[in-house]
């Protein structure tokens with residue numbers, strides 16, 4: 001918030017300029033420079049930017065009792081403490097009228113949407129195109145949320161997406177819930193956020209207009225409008241100021257802050273678990289639909305945060321309605337095929353963990369290979385039965401066999417493959433899985449051709465294998481179960 005009125009920077013920051021090789025005059029980048037007056041700030045970003053910056057850029061010292069008063073960011077801190085104070089003290093003096101209460105809730109959604117549909121999904125992520133009237137509406141509504149100018153906000157947010165969970169993320173969730181919620185605004189930034197281009201916004205007439213009139217707009221939309229509407233329409237100036245102004249602003253602030261804190265802390269990771277963003281209905285409820293943050297960080301250009309119709313995403317509904325009214329167009333949607341791949345990957349990961357926690361039968365690589373004669377000899381000493389190329393020791397199962405001990409006894413020292421697979425009884429999948437756990441050896445010569453599949457217990461027919469566990473890590477086609485199991 002303190003940077004709100006700073007003029008926009010048009011040249012790369014010195015740390016990038018110093019690292020960049022000079023451009024050849026004929027390069028494409030140079031053409032871009034000529035054709036466009038605003039050069040993307042990261043056009044010459046070095047390949048080792050993140051590592052290099054984290055290593056070489058100076059950080060402000062850690063905050064402790066000895067220096068905290070020197071490190072406070074006074075503008076933001078004043079806004080974030082005076083507003084709730086006005087709300088709480090004001091509530092003792094202004095009785096709450098129901099019309100003012102309803103208007104405060106309504107204005108909470110208007111200014112909140114200015115942030116979620118405007119600052120966030122339109123300007124930070126370009127997830128749809130807005131007509132001029134809608135852009136002006138969102139710019140004004142967003143200013144009423146008193147969260148800095150569009151350009152400052154988007155610059156930070158783009159850095160947040162680009163450097164998530166690193167120290168170049170201005171509100172990195174790895175510093176804890178309090179830091180990502182409010183701490184990063186209360187104290188001076190410990191280091192500069194990572195570079196993120198906002199040159200597209202520098203060209204926007206609406207963004208420039210908001211930047212220019214930011215102070216009158218913030219006073220007008222933050223406190224003027226919410227005081228005047230209840231005042232002029234039903235005579236409740238004080239209530240308007242306290243409830244629709246200060247108290248509503250407090251809620252909008254913490255609603256947005258929850259996207260940085262709660263949405264990186266609470267919930268599931270149905271699309272990817274590489275970083276901290278998470279999906280949770282509760283976060284969605286307190287953030288006007290920004291709570292499906294795991295999806296959002298995976299597919300930031302998508303105008304939706306919630307992809308299911310029953311999930312709470314009023315920002316998405318608002319953009320859809322605007323599109324129906326002809327006020328918004330080119331709503332971006334990530335290909336469903338790719339979205340589902342992310343979901344499948346996470347489901348497989350979970351299943352793989354379950355798979356790894358179960359005991360599995362030994363396969364032919366782990367077992368001794370014996371001849372038919374050796375099998376016959378050994379089965380005189382203990383109850384061994386051959387099924388599908390494997391020798392099984394059924395001693396512990398003799399009295400548990402549902403068909404009776406005699407059916408096992410009669411097959412000791414014999415090949416019971418046919419009898420097991422339907423000849424006498426078509427055994428259940430569970431029986432096959434259990435039998436495989438009793439393997440003690442492999443028969444030399446194994447299984448007659450064409451019946452290899454019988455050697456695979458049902459529980460292993462769809463087993464999950466990592467690419468480096470398959471026969472060729474570069475194979476694009478999945479290896480069959482037989483190959484995976486038998487080598």
Ligand SMILES: [Zn+2]
Nearest residue numbers: 259260277293
């Ligand atoms: Zn985030």
Ligand SMILES: [Zn+2]
Nearest residue numbers: 157161296300
């Ligand atoms: Zn975002």
